[in-house]
Amino acid sequence: MREHIKKEENLSLNKSFKNLPEEKRKKIIDICIEEFAKKGYDKASTNEITRKAGISKGILFHYFGNKRNLFLYLIDYVMEYMADKLEKTLDNLPADVFERFIQYGIAKLKLAYNEPLMYEMLFNAFINPSEEVRKDIQERYEKIFAESLGGFYRGIDTSKFRKDIDIQKALELIALVLDGLGNKYLKIFKNMKAEEVLQSMDRIMEESREYMEMLKRGLCNS
Amino acid sequence: MREHIKKEENLSLNKSFKNLPEEKRKKIIDICIEEFAKKGYDKASTNEITRKAGISKGILFHYFGNKRNLFLYLIDYVMEYMADKLEKTLDNLPADVFERFIQYGIAKLKLAYNEPLMYEMLFNAFINPSEEVRKDIQERYEKIFAESLGGFYRGIDTSKFRKDIDIQKALELIALVLDGLGNKYLKIFKNMKAEEVLQSMDRIMEESREYMEMLKRGLCNS
Amino acid sequence: MREHIKKEENLSLNKSFKNLPEEKRKKIIDICIEEFAKKGYDKASTNEITRKAGISKGILFHYFGNKRNLFLYLIDYVMEYMADKLEKTLDNLPADVFERFIQYGIAKLKLAYNEPLMYEMLFNAFINPSEEVRKDIQERYEKIFAESLGGFYRGIDTSKFRKDIDIQKALELIALVLDGLGNKYLKIFKNMKAEEVLQSMDRIMEESREYMEMLKRGLCNS
Amino acid sequence: MREHIKKEENLSLNKSFKNLPEEKRKKIIDICIEEFAKKGYDKASTNEITRKAGISKGILFHYFGNKRNLFLYLIDYVMEYMADKLEKTLDNLPADVFERFIQYGIAKLKLAYNEPLMYEMLFNAFINPSEEVRKDIQERYEKIFAESLGGFYRGIDTSKFRKDIDIQKALELIALVLDGLGNKYLKIFKNMKAEEVLQSMDRIMEESREYMEMLKRGLCNS
DNA sequence: AATGAATGAGCCTTCATTCAT
């Protein structure tokens, strides 16, 4: 029975849910995010969600149709939320390649830190999705990847790069390094207290710049 | 009751399993790896395993005591298998930093490609382990990390680095780039046919070298 | 995880069960009592119960949360039922020590005979509870013991006792004798037909009085 | 399959077990008694027994045929052991009714205290046998009851009883009281330390005599 | 005599989902 859920259900989704008072809607969303973040798609329990949210099982399935739809709704919600936040950052980003990357990276780091449950849910979904939602997650991943990069790369100043450098590759190189660093820090954050995390942001920027310096020497005119 | 088993289960574990005819043992292991790789620890079903392997529920638990033990046995098995393979590579690795990194990366890539189920199981376990095995996985991760890096960094020739470069940071920079590239390719492999993958190995090395060239210019004497 | 349920399960317990049509509720209770009485807590099978009651496994656990809760609910149900029955007897009990003890003993005997399954379930639970419910049973046992004795001893007329008699010990002596007799008869009942049991009640009272006469001569003024 | 075990198996029982070196035989018996005493017939695990005794599953079933037979063998063993011990007491028992009862009661109490596992196993078996062994236990209970009483009542001096007393009833009255007291003390023992138990024996005898005094006044010539 | 691998029915419990109210 779980198998023949296909595509149409997206239509009937959350008509009534959207009409809910903001407060109640937010509460349900937050509880769902927490459940999926902490337990992953498979282990997350719709029973637990309804219990914590103080709503009936019936209404949850009335809103979302089934667990998979609920999950995908949340993924979209979280992606939109995060994209919004990042977009604001985008406007104030310096043009300089390296600094732009660093500040964008820091922005992502802060976002992940400020909404750890959202981040965890999204991270798990992207890195290791349940078979039941794999394809849907894949689609979304590709879409967001394309979109977000657009904004970021538009207006980037690569004039400092040496003439013989393949700009595309150079950009990817920088991204590779900073993404790797970001993941490393994120792992470290999990064992740190809130204050410590905030205090370490400066050190992270500093360290990022050190790595960027090493790259600059290779990519830019001396 | 679950708590004080720890010692005992490690002892009684797979004594009898090890005495199984090689063929049968391998079949069970392969089926288990597939199940855990495809579904992850929590969703993997011991029932399904026994069904596919054509053995009784009783005997599976006679061999391994419980699901957690079975899983950890498989993790150890896979880690040993992969460490073995990589070790052979290690002996023939060039001393030059960049080439050494590249070839090691390629070796890992090939390994992941040749044993995709093993790789997936291990990857999932390390990236997002079930609560039930988190600690055990963490232990193993730290151990293998320390061990494998030892072999790799011993005998590495960093003489080409400029004097004013922090060697530790330079090495991490290289690792960051190549790990990132590796993950990117792995994701691409999933949508490719066997032949295509093998054919692309050369292109990957080439591309890796391009990135390394960009780094070299920053890290080494010209 | 099993530990912090305690509070919750008592709350969510049998809200829905209590709303069941009396007939269906009674049927489930009776089937459960029979199962627990005949097999004891450990061997009693929730599967068997659902099968006999014609309900799904799910709903049984929806009603009671888990086997332990179901059992304790039944224990409370039976204890309440029996306390109710005995309370009615209590009001009409003669004040005279000996006669009061005898008639109370007979009342208990009749109760045990009329509800043999309830009696057996309670008896087994008190005499040799499963480790899983020991503490809960112990609590209930102490509570009921204190309560029931209160009602019985209040209004007892011990004026016939000789002055040099320790009243407390005398009462215990009588209780010892009549409890012992009661247990003996109960064992005999198991091999008797319904009619025979009822017919023997008079003989039992007679025999009890004979024993009481022997005690009276020692405890009371001649 | 468990059902059609009937009567014949008693024949094939423990031929080879009896030929075992005394030490090994005793070890197996003790471990079995502990297992059955602590968990009861149903929950006792033959697996656990073989593990603790360091013997194979095969040999246990070779010795005893099945779990039920093993249990009944142990019951017989324990009953014989206890009857032996009590018999020695019997020879030195005073002839006087009351003192004879008291000392016999104390002897039983000491026995139960000295071999708590044997006592518990026997007690549970008699009070609440598993369906699987109910009939067999019943038989043994009746037999031991008849036998043991013979020795005890032979040579008892009831000459102090008043002429108008029914001797049979008087004896039963005494037995009722002392058995009841014994059970009460046994329950108390469970929460006491070894030393405390031994120290309390004198107080128990004293208390028993107090009750006997109350009876004497009614049963004997003043 | 002795081993212990092998069986498979049975255990309690959880789960997403449906539907009458």
Add this chain to the structure above:
DNA sequence: GATGAATGAAGGCTCATTCAT
């Protein structure tokens, strides 16, 4: 819109007993 009672498949695991060696 909203409820929550009801379903039953599936989960990990244990058990007494058998039998080839």
